[in-house]
Amino acid sequence: MEWLLEDPNVQELIREWEDKGLAKGRDKVLAEGRVEGRAEEARKLLYKVLWVRSLLVAPELGARIDGEADVARLEAWLEAALSADLIGDVFRDG
Numbered sequence: 899m900e901w902l903l904e905d906p907n908v909q910e911l912i913r914e915w916e917d918k919g920l921a922k923g924r925d926k927v928l929a930e931g932r933v934e935g936r937a938e939e940a941r942k943l944l945y946k947v948l949w950v951r952s953l954l955v956a957p958e959l960g961a962r963i964d965g966e967a968d969v970a971r972l973e974a975w976l977e978a979a980l981s982a983d984l985i986g987d988v989f990r991d992g
Contacts, residue, residue: 933969940972947979954985962989 941963948955955963966972971991978988 934967936969937967937972940969940976941966944972944976944979947976948985948988951979951982953979953982953988956985959985959989 944963945955963972963975966975974991975988978990982988
């Protein structure tokens with residue numbers, strides 16, 4: 899069986915599989931990084947809008963914002979913060 903692993907054609911096939919696996923892994927990490935970057939930017943903007951609008955963020959809401967990974971939800975909160983009269987109006991989605 900060892901002779902099979904030493905075959906140049908088998909070695910090339912193994913390298914191709916490794917390259918494809920590494921590329922898929924790299925692409926997945928990059929995609930996850932982009933999502934996390936978008937979430938972080940949405941959090942920063944949300945905090946800025948809340949601050950500018952004088953909507954105070956209690957510690958439990960800060961923890962909720964900081965723990966939220968769903969970019970769509972963060973963006974919905976950001977949109978709500980633009981016109982909310984009260985901090986509770988921003989987080990009505992549950």
